[in-house]
Amino acid sequence: MDFRLTPRQAQLKADARALTDFIAGYETQCEENNGLPESAHAKIRDAVLDAGLQAVNMPAEWGGAGLTIAEQVTVQEELGRLTGALWDMVWRPANALRFCTPEQRERFLIPVIKGERRDCYAVTEPGAGSDPQNLATTATRNDRGWVLNGEKWFVTVGDHADFMIVLAAAGPERAPTLFLVDKDTPGIEMTRVPRFMHTFVYEHPEFTFTDVQVGEDAVLGGIGEGYDITRSWFTEERLMIAARTTGAAERALELSRDWAVEREQFGAPIASYQLIQGMLADCAVDIAVNRAYTHQVAWEADRATPRDRKTLHAKAAIAKLSASEASGRVIDRCLQIHGGRGYDRAYAVERLYRELRVDRIWEGTSEIQRLIIAGELVKRGTGVLDLPVAG
Numbered sequence: 001m002d003f004r005l006t007p008r009q010a011q012l013k014a015d016a017r018a019l020t021d022f023i024a025g026y027e028t029q030c031e032e033n034n035g036l037p038e039s040a041h042a043k044i045r046d047a048v049l050d051a052g053l054q055a056v057n058m059p060a061e062w063g064g065a066g067l068t069i070a071e072q073v074t075v076q077e078e079l080g081r082l083t084g085a086l087w088d089m090v091w092r093p094a095n096a097l098r099f100c101t102p103e104q105r106e107r108f109l110i111p112v113i114k115g116e117r118r119d120c121y122a123v124t125e126p127g128a129g130s131d132p133q134n135l136a137t138t139a140t141r142n143d144r145g146w147v148l149n150g151e152k153w154f155v156t157v158g159d160h161a162d163f164m165i166v167l168a169a170a171g172p173e174r175a176p177t178l179f180l181v182d183k184d185t186p187g188i189e190m191t192r193v194p195r196f197m198h199t200f201v202y203e204h205p206e207f208t209f210t211d212v213q214v215g216e217d218a219v220l221g222g223i224g225e226g227y228d229i230t231r232s233w234f235t236e237e238r239l240m241i242a243a244r245t246t247g248a249a250e251r252a253l254e255l256s257r258d259w260a261v262e263r264e265q266f267g268a269p270i271a272s273y274q275l276i277q278g279m280l281a282d283c284a285v286d287i288a289v290n291r292a293y294t295h296q297v298a299w300e301a302d303r304a305t306p307r308d309r310k311t312l313h314a315k316a317a318i319a320k321l322s323a324s325e326a327s328g329r330v331i332d333r334c335l336q337i338h339g340g341r342g343y344d345r346a347y348a349v350e351r352l353y354r355e356l357r358v359d360r361i362w363e364g365t366s367e368i369q370r371l372i373i374a375g376e377l378v379k380r381g382t383g384v385l386d387l388p389v390a391g
């Protein structure tokens with residue numbers, strides 16, 4: 001066994017850290033203004049391109065950074081340190097865009113990789129959350145292609161994106177299908193921009209679709225393929241959440257360790273009190289074990305055969321469930337260690353406290369991850385716990 005970072009991973013980690021430190025300069029501005037001005041978006045986009053960390057999940061032949069999953073995890077861990085969800089400015093095109101036809105790739109994916117266009121993914125609806133099968137958005141065929149009608153909620157980056165990947169029930173058979181839709185297509189309306197608990201550099205608006213006409217060529221990946229395409233990327237996306245939440249927790253612990261050493265009460269640094277030490281130690285445990293497991297599963301994902309797919313899916317669910325819940329525990333303790341300052345939005349721990357909460361909800365709630373893990377145990381036994389064997 002070799003648990004060391006490869007030289008390439010070590011370099012990526014350093015590059016991602018340098019980019020993270022640069023972007024962190026915008027955290028306060030983002031918090032105070034609930035977003036950033038266009039000039040800041042432009043500067044950060046240039047920095048991402050200079051760092052070569054755009055579209056790390058896309059192949060080099062299309063202009064992406066073409067990183068392995070283990071390498072992506074290394075990058076995401078660093079980016080996860082950022083507050084204001086500024087990590088999302090280091091864009092990763094939706095993996096579903098790999099299913100583009102060559103023409104769609106030229107029109108949608110390659111401009112996203114270059115930082116010229118931006119996608120958003122619209123699956124969730126008022127009545128379809130954890131259960132996307134309850135889809136009410138429809139696509140009806142006509143002589144010019146398809147007509148979309150329905151409503152989508154929580155569309156992350158929906159304010160900034162210029163096209164959407166929309167899941168709709170197509171035709172009388174209600175085949176779940178993804179459509180590539182330019183956001184300025186007539187009939188699309190951004191109806192509400194809710195204020196959420198976190199500060200996020202982009203919004204998560206709600207949209208309605210009223211008789212939105214798209215061409216036959218708007219179908220992404222085939223009619224009826226919508227769920228399968230969306231599901232096929234859960235393993236990667238959930239590992240990235242595990243990585244980001246681990247990075248966020250590590251930053252919180254660094255800040256809290258330093259604060260505990262510096263802050264004096266009752267005539268001594270609070271770090272000298274065992275109740276504080278216990279919290280610091282529990283944070284270190286949560287971070288260390290989740291980092292190791294996330295890297296293990298990412299390593300396995302890079303070597304997986306189609307036969308491993310289902311078990312790997314459950315392993316990614318373990319990583320996402322465990323890391324997102326552990327980071328929630330870590331940030332709660334770190335806020336406590338900071339005392340009243342931990343409740344002040346000027347402090348990164350306060351912002352992370354609000355921001356890490358959603359990681360237990362999106363990309364499948366903690367309950368859904370538990371259902372996946374339990375399903376794997378019931379169907380295939382406890383092999384999900386095994387380490388891979390060489391040979």
Ligand SMILES: Cc1cc2nc3c(=O)[nH]c(=O)nc-3n(C[C@H](O)[C@H](O)[C@H](O)COP(=O)(O)OP(=O)(O)OC[C@H]3O[C@@H](n4cnc5c(N)ncnc54)[C@H](O)[C@@H]3O)c2cc1C
Nearest residue numbers: 121122123124129130154155156204361362363364365367
């Ligand atoms: C900030 C934010 C950004 C988002 N971005 C996007 C996006 O870009 N695109 C997109 O399509 N969606 C997005 N979402 C939506 C997100 O994926 C959903 O919120 C999530 O899947 C849960 O769906 P729901 O909110 O409808 O909750 P529900 O599904 O209604 O769940 C409510 C509760 O019931 C539990 N529950 C549901 N089913 C079961 C079950 N079978 N057994 C036990 N418990 C169950 C859930 O775990 C939860 O605790 C975003 C959400 C948020 C908050």
